[in-house]
Amino acid sequence: MIRLHHLNRSRSHRILWLLEEIGQPYEVIAYARDAKTNLAPAELLEVHPLGKSPMVEIDDRLVTESAAITEVLCTRFAPQMIPDAASDAHITHLELMHFAEGSVMTPVLLNLYVGRLGEAGAPLHPRIQAELHSHFAYMERMLRPSGHFVQDDLSAADIMLSFPAEIVLRLGFGDTFPRLADFVAAMQARPAYARAVALGYE
Numbered sequence: 001m002i003r004l005h006h007l008n009r010s011r012s013h014r015i016l017w018l019l020e021e022i023g024q025p026y027e028v029i030a031y032a033r034d035a036k037t038n039l040a041p042a043e044l045l046e047v048h049p050l051g052k053s054p055m056v057e058i059d060d061r062l063v064t065e066s067a068a069i070t071e072v073l074c075t076r077f078a079p080q081m082i083p084d085a086a087s088d089a090h091i092t093h094l095e096l097m098h099f100a101e102g103s104v105m106t107p108v109l110l111n112l113y114v115g116r117l118g119e120a121g122a123p124l125h126p127r128i129q130a131e132l133h134s135h136f137a138y139m140e141r142m143l144r145p146s147g148h149f150v151q152d153d154l155s156a157a158d159i160m161l162s163f164p165a166e167i168v169l170r171l172g173f174g175d176t177f178p179r180l181a182d183f184v185a186a187m188q189a190r191p192a193y194a195r196a197v198a199l200g201y202e
């Protein structure tokens with residue numbers, strides 16, 4: 001049995017979408033962000049000491065970290081979404097799976113938090129903007145002519161990179177990175193993505 005610990009308006013949405021793509025039965029335990037702090041509720045700390053979402057239970061094994069969850073779900077239920085382990089594409093797959101949380105999210109989160117400092121954060125803005133731009137430009141360049149990352153059909157990297165790609169648009173960079181804008185539109189047009197949205201969890 002697969003059980004997703006899902007926090008509203010979070011990285012967990014890409015796992016909900018992935019679960020719809022792979023077509024395995026699953027259940028969702030929904031958590032709501034605190035209305036004032038926007039943080040996860042304390043109940044998530046009862047599941048894991050970090051108290052973050054997504055988390056997935058697969059046959060009673062708790063799996064944390066979006067990239068690990070995506071890798072485990074694809075390996076078990078949708079192996080076509082991961083390039084063959086001996087291929088060059090598999091190395092690109094690994095690079096982008098790590099990039100999605102380990103690289104691009106650093107300037108994204110710095111931009112969010114330093115932005116709250118107002119004038120006090122101003123000396124950091126140019127560096128953060130430059131890092132945001134170079135990471136988004138790298139994503140734009142890594143998109144294949146098919147409009148996917150890594151493979152010419154949906155892959156685990158597409159799932160992982162959908163979250164930062166949606167942030168590119170939210171930050172107003174859609175015109176600067178039109179291929180990323182097309183990628184987001186294509187992923188959101190997939191029936192499985194629409195089914196995940198229709199579940200109404202946010």
Ligand SMILES: N[C@@H](CCC(=O)N[C@@H](CS)C(=O)NCC(=O)O)C(=O)O
Pocket residue numbers: 007009010011012038039040041051052053054064065066067101
């Ligand atoms: N690297 C982790 C990040 C998990 C994470 O930070 N999740 C956020 C949601 S986008 C969260 O739970 N935030 C609530 C909080 O920190 O209180 C992953 O990819 O799963």
